[in-house]
Amino acid sequence: MERRGVLKLVGGAAGAAVFGASTMGNEAEEPPRPERTDEESPPEPSRNEKGEERLRRGEVGHELVGVGAHDLLANDELGELLSRLERESDGAVSVEVVGESNEGREIHSARVGEGDVDVLAIAEQHGHEPFQAEGHVAALGYLGTADRSDVRELRRRITLHAIPRVNPDGFAARQRVNHAPDAPENDPEAGLHTREGGWDPNRYHRYDWEESTLYRNRPEEYPENPVPESRYVVELAKEIDPEWVLDCHRQGPHVDSNGDLIDASIGWPQNPDVPADAQKRSQQLATVLYDRLPEVEECHLTEFTAAGEYPGIARNAHALAGHGSVLFEMSTGTRGGIGYRIQLTAEALLVAALATADGSLHDADPSRVEEIPAEWGTTVNL
Numbered sequence: 001m002e003r004r005g006v007l008k009l010v011g012g013a014a015g016a017a018v019f020g021a022s023t024m025g026n027e028a029e030e031p032p033r034p035e036r037t038d039e040e041s042p043p044e045p046s047r048n049e050k051g052e053e054r055l056r057r058g059e060v061g062h063e064l065v066g067v068g069a070h071d072l073l074a075n076d077e078l079g080e081l082l083s084r085l086e087r088e089s090d091g092a093v094s095v096e097v098v099g100e101s102n103e104g105r106e107i108h109s110a111r112v113g114e115g116d117v118d119v120l121a122i123a124e125q126h127g128h129e130p131f132q133a134e135g136h137v138a139a140l141g142y143l144g145t146a147d148r149s150d151v152r153e154l155r156r157r158i159t160l161h162a163i164p165r166v167n168p169d170g171f172a173a174r175q176r177v178n179h180a181p182d183a184p185e186n187d188p189e190a191g192l193h194t195r196e197g198g199w200d201p202n203r204y205h206r207y208d209w210e211e212s213t214l215y216r217n218r219p220e221e222y223p224e225n226p227v228p229e230s231r232y233v234v235e236l237a238k239e240i241d242p243e244w245v246l247d248c249h250r251q252g253p254h255v256d257s258n259g260d261l262i263d264a265s266i267g268w269p270q271n272p273d274v275p276a277d278a279q280k281r282s283q284q285l286a287t288v289l290y291d292r293l294p295e296v297e298e299c300h301l302t303e304f305t306a307a308g309e310y311p312g313i314a315r316n317a318h319a320l321a322g323h324g325s326v327l328f329e330m331s332t333g334t335r336g337g338i339g340y341r342i343q344l345t346a347e348a349l350l351v352a353a354l355a356t357a358d359g360s361l362h363d364a365d366p367s368r369v370e371e372i373p374a375e376w377g378t379t380v381n382l
């Protein structure tokens, strides 16, 4: 099976799980949901020829643990696939270039729906955290092409914006940070969040740059936000004023105190200056994900307890600007393989979008975040 066919299948399976396999009196028949997406996928060799070739050419820095290079959408493939989605959805999905990375790679945003309520999902700020972009594409593909009245209704009510791969340079280099070899040494006190090779995009989501720690410390050196990837996200958020921002990452393999795998962890704003309504919306969204995701996919979710108060981190920054803001951290070690991870990310997006469109997000009890196990677990060394 062609890989893009696999992604399409994942999108359909994720959608069938969230929206239901029945057609709700509709014309279209959903394909039966596979028992588990992985079993529908072709056997996955650790590397295929293409991956081998790219490794030889040095286009892929190193193979990720347990993941063959062939399992990922390369940057150019991601762009091509989004364009194809735009064509095949008859315009239901539209794609734009929001900006260029330091190495000149295009950073894409995609939009589906034409409702008055805007929401924003972003992924892969950290370049070495794969399968989030693939999950976004699967969700966009489902929402853009499913011939169902409830999906059409969703498209009438909300507009979902997504930046599936915020940091394509980091992806190419298989590194957390963006590409900025001249970035100064890490000095968080001064507002410098760097690692060798670049800046950490998830520390620079400042709506007012002059309030940032870095500007306050070094206004002449940094009159503007030096991290383009973060600027593009903030610019889009300012433009669309989203009800919420869902920030998708990949954490390590985690096991809780009972020995159960943690498939994903959910975080919400921790900064004490977040306005009450933004915190409420964030916690409502966290609650919805915690309640609904296990209904559509076997998974064990916990709280991302490592969250801090730093105002430049996406989950704090977007909430400080008045939006709901939630972190979704897929684990490296999950009960299913790659297909499962892509599907769970897609389902998280679909669950959030559906709850926003049908209004159930607003009925969720934000205090129920207390019920999410406050356990990030132990990282397992692989």
Ligand SMILES: [Zn+2]
Residues within 6 Å of the ligand: 126, 129, 249, 250
């Ligand atoms: Zn991350």
